[in-house]
Amino acid sequence: MIKLGTIVILCSMAIAMPVFCCIAEDPKELEQWFHDLTTKTDQKVTKLHFYFQDLRGITTTIVAxxxxxxxSPTFFGLTYMVDDPLTVGPSQASKVVGRAQGLYGLSSKEDMRLFMAIDIVFTDGTYNGSALTVxxxxxxxxxxxELPVIGGLVFSGWPAVLLC
Incomplete structure (x- = not known):
C-alpha cells in the first residue's frame, strides 16, 4: 500500500468542491500541474503545503x-482509524501544523482504492483552528x-485546492 506519509497535500476549501490530488514524485512536475490547474479558474486560490505522517501501527490502527x-489482492475490507500528524516537511521530526483524523478502508475488489472519511484539523500557524472534511x-x-471536500470550519476565509 502506498504510504500516505510521502504524499504532499496542498489544501483547499469549498463545500462539495473536488479536491485535486497528485503524488509528488517530482516537485517541479507537481508545481507545473498545480499552475496549469489554477490558471483555468478565476477563483482565488490559497496553496497550503504539508505532509501526512501515516505510520502503520503508530498513528493508525486496524479497526475492522x-x-x-x-x-485479497486489494486487502478489500481492511479498515483503519487514523490520527496522523501533518508536518511542514517530509521528516517525522518536522514541525507539526495539524492532524488528519478519521478512518479509511480498502473498498474495492478490483484495484487499490480507499474510502476516506478524514478531518484535516490545523493546530498551528495561520489556519490554527480551521478544519476540512474529506x-x-x-x-x-x-x-x-480528485477527492471531495464536503465541509469544514474555516477561520481565516481561504478558498483553496487540496493536492496530494
Missing amino acids: QSNTSLT LGSNPLTQTKR
Missing part, C-alpha cells in the same frame, strides 16, 4: 477486516486524483 481481507474514494494507483 473481513475474513478474507488479508488474502469524504470519498481515493484511487491509490492513480498519480493524479
